[in-house]
Amino acid sequence: MKTSNLLIFLLLPFFCLAQSTLKLKGKIGNETTPLEWADVSILNSEGKIVDGTTTKQDGTFEINLKKGFYKINVSLLGFEEFEKEISIENDFDLGSIILKENTTNLVEVVVQSKKKTIEQKTDRLVYNLENNVTNVAGDALSAINTAPGVAVQNNTITILGKGTSRVMIDGRMIELAGEELNNFLKSIPASDIKNIEIISNPPAKYEAEGTGGLINIVMKKGVRDSWKNTITASYDQNKYGIYTLRDNFFYNKNKIRFSASVNGKTGYKNVDEVSKVYFQEGLSNLKATTKMKDENASGKLALDYDFSEKTTVGFQFIRDRNNPDFKSDIRIDRYNTQNQLENYTLNNSFSDRESGNQTYNLHIITKLDSLNRKLSFDADYFNYNSKFDRKFIANDYDADMTFIGVNQSGRNISNQDIDNLSFKADMEHPLQAINLSYGAKVSFTNSISDVLYYNTITGTPVLDPTQSNRFKYTENNQAIYINGDKKINEKWNLQLGLRLENTQTNGFSETINQTTENNYLKLFPTFYASYKKNENNSFSLNYGKRINRPRFDLLNPFRIYISSNSYSEGNPFLKPSFSDNFEFAHSYKEILRTSVFVNSVTNGYGILFTSNTETNTQIITRENYFKNLSYGIGESYSATFADWWQSENSLYFLGAKTEFIKDINATPSNSLQIDFSTNNTFVLGKTTKLQIDFSYTTPFKSGLYEVGYASSFDIGFKQDLFNKTMQIAFLANDIFNTSYLKDFTSVVNGVKQVYSQKESNRFVRLSVVYNFGNKKINVKERNFGNQDERKRTGN
Incomplete structure (x- = not known):
């Protein structure tokens, strides 16, 4: 593809932005004080999340939307969820939304919100490491070996029945293979890994390299408004x-x-x-x-x-x-x-x-x-x-x-x-x-x-x-x-x-x-x-x-x-x-x-x-x-x-x-x-x-x-x-x-x-x-x- 055509291809979306937007705002709180860091999600008529934000220190939030029908969902740990269907024709102020405290015991909430070890998505299998004790103090290579349907043997990582797999970190390909790849993965602590995505048939966004598909290591990020050392x-x-x-x-x-x-x-x-x-x-x-x-x-x-x-x-x-x-x-x-x-x-x-x-x-x-x-x-x-x-x-x-x-x-x-x-x-x-x-x-x-x-x-x-x-x-x-x-x-x-x-x-x-x-x-x-x-x-x-x-x-x-x-x-x-x-x-x-x-x-x-x-x-x-x-x-x-x-x-x-x-x-x-x-x-x-x-x-x-x-x-x-x-x-x-x-x-x-x-x-x-x-x-x-x-x- 010529450079000029490629440039037009990449800049196409900038010519499609001439569409008016409207403001949706509101304020989240409990009976006495505003609530910071509440999650505000906007869903379309099909139930798909199209936008989202979190509330500021004073409990306020603001989102830009197009005209249409939406459902707003507000959630915060320790409070019951709030949902409401709205129609946006002009700028819209929801006013004050009061969240009720969740009477469920905190320990029960933690158990219910615990991630599943394996999650099936349309184009990949997601393996969450936190439930497997053997990954404590382990490395990325040993963590991959505990993932379902994956085998590591003789310096080769394979998805069973697929063949040799390439490895990515946060969606970025690692340009190593064999013993060199394994040594690199051994330097990454398993405690830094959020989950491992097993992509047997990767979408077109990813490189076509790798007969056995891709294994994507998703690293942890810090919790907002905090610092942590391990x-x-x-x-x-x-x-x-x-x-x-x-x-x-x-x-x-x-x-x-x-x-x-x-x-x-x-x-x-x-x-x-x-x-x-x-x-x-x-x-x-x-x-x-x-x-x-x-x-x-x-x-x-x-x-x-x-x-x-x-x-x-x-x-x-x-x-x-x-x-x-x-x-x-x-x-x-x-x-x-x-x-x-x-x-x-x-x-x-x-x-x-x-x-x-x-x-x-x-x-x-x-x-x-x-x-x-x-x-x-x-x-x-x-x-x-x-x-x-x-x-x-x-x-x-x-x-x-x-x-x-x-x-x-x-x-x-x-x-x-x-x-x-x-x-x-x-x-x-x-x-x-x-x-x-x-x-x-x-x-x-x-x-x-x-x-x-x-x-x-x-x-x-x-x-x-x-x-x-x-x-x-x-x-x-x-x-x-x-x-x-x-x-x-x-x-x-x-x-x-x-x-x-x-x-x-x-x-x-x-x-x-x-x-x-x-x-x-x-x-x-x-x-x-x-x-x-x-x-x-x-x-x-x-x-x-x-x-x-x-x-x-x-x-x-x-x-x-x-x-x-x-x-x-x-x-x-x-x-x-x-x-x-x-x-x-x-x-x-x-x-x-x-x-x-x-x-x-x-x-x-x-x-x-x-x-x-x-x-x-x-x-x-x-x-x-x-x-x-x-x-x-x-x-x-x-x-x-x-x-x-x-x-x-x-x-x-x-x-x-x-x-x-x-x-x-x-x-x-x-x-x-x-x-x-x-x-x-x-x-x-x-x-x-x-x-x-x-x-x-x-x-x-x-x-x-x-x-x-x-x-x-x-x-x-x-x-x-x-x-x-x-x-x-x-x-x-x-x-x-x-x-x-x-x-x-x-x-x-x-x-x-x-x-x-x-x-x-x-x-x-x-x-x-x-x-x-x-x-x-x-x-x-x-x-x-x-x-x-x-x-x-x-x-």
Whole structure:
């Protein structure tokens, strides 16, 4: 789209504002005094909130409206709600409205206003963390893993039956994946998270990236007219120990909302890996034990300022540093066809690692008129950098422990730097016939990767240019979207969206002097339909097309040697894969939710564990090698078995059909996968909670791979002290140590490979949380029509 056309597209709403508005005002109070911070909501004839405000210190309020019929609703914690239907023809003064005090006991009010753990919306599932005790003193990654229908394993976050998911914070995409994404999420305390949105088919407003949809982390905002500080200290004991200290501060007064957090972690964890390769000459069995440093320091600053009742400007800064040094002891045993040990290799290595990222965001949100037309701009800058320095020596021995010689001795030094700059404009443009939204985004990404290999077998480092490389990669993306939402009647609601993305990529490998370009223009439609049959039953149908672009490191063609007979290499010719996602859902009383889904992936890419049978070399590479049709049915059930027992349960049945589109000398195989989880909260008293969680996934086959079972049994306990200003929590995670990746099996070129990885998932945690601050006003939250923007501005 030309720049001039895009400018007209974005400025269209400014030409539609010539409509007269009228003032509605009034004053809220009780029998004796005016009431501040009362919520005033304006609903149209369809019952939808079109505007809202809160009363000032003297109890007064004022709202601009168009002519028409409305219902006004006034609410305040501790008082009965007030409702009245009004007709606006001229400026209207409601006069004094007297609220009656609610005679219900305060404790009962708190119980009734408690949020549901799971809320089903038209295009997403909302998971509220506050009810799950195991999230006390946890981080964002562990919180995501407790969300219904989401699994975290082997550095991958997936929505069950969908595939790998991208992650956002407050609607802003995190430009990380894999291990780097997980490390970043571990730096975010779960106590800072308001809820997690699971968006299996994201609307056109969001990037089309991510076959498995999006997971949006919504951060908490400070309560109005208050400040609060939370200090958290915890200790994890696995094979080693990990200490964590966090401090979070919120300030919200008048026109200013400010938050700051500092997080620090230090300690170690253990990682055990086993890789078995069944060559024709015999088994090659690798066992690795790694002591990894878990050291992190991170911080966040966020500031929002209301220039006026209509315009808010905000700034956010996040910085995260990790130092995951690790020492590995690797043993590779080689057997003959009679399963007798012939020789073995001992590889001792130490890796000095450091990584970090920083994110800057500037946003402006302005309400254009009383019809709830809103325009927002976002400018984001993201930088990620990592340094890796690995020294190793591998010695060969005979079966009788006789030293043969040095297999390999070297030093790997690699650096990676990624920069992403993006600009986004979004417009909400309600019309009489349809709620319209549209916008545009441009994004610029640059990535540089250096790999240097020094041969140290003589004792003097010698640079090997054939194993050293510099890889440059750029990716630019331009996108526009339009989305329409129409409430047909009290039962039917429709939503349609279109997103157009234009992408240009360029990869250059200096060592082999190879340039790879890939440019493509793609359209991504979305569709949602919901039907509310009655108070107990509602149905929805949605469709979305998605894209899955390869990570930057997967495009680097250079080989990184694990041993002299094992290496990993990227593929600069990787192309993105595409998916078409369909889902039909039913909700019964918002307690029982059923989801039936079908996803079709074309040009799918992934890791291939292949081998060279002539040299008995293991090769780990990446290819576009399959297409896949996956399907399934999921059931989730929210139960209150007693006043003291709440339970969230899910059961998924998943299947797939895979075809290989490239000759990789392998046969696809698929089987049924069953995933079950239950999360149970027991209220043992007014200040005591017990949490018991269990999850289990059956062994299954999916395309090229077969995966073993995984399960986890967790117990958490929380005790509130000193009027809930302090909490003491205990967590026993993965008590039976069965949640790790096991028996990850593939057969390529007639060679069977089996891989397992066991991290420190079994641990016990003791946590102390202390809250203090000025909490004299506790305002009940209410969803307005501009709720998304209010989340970002702190309201």
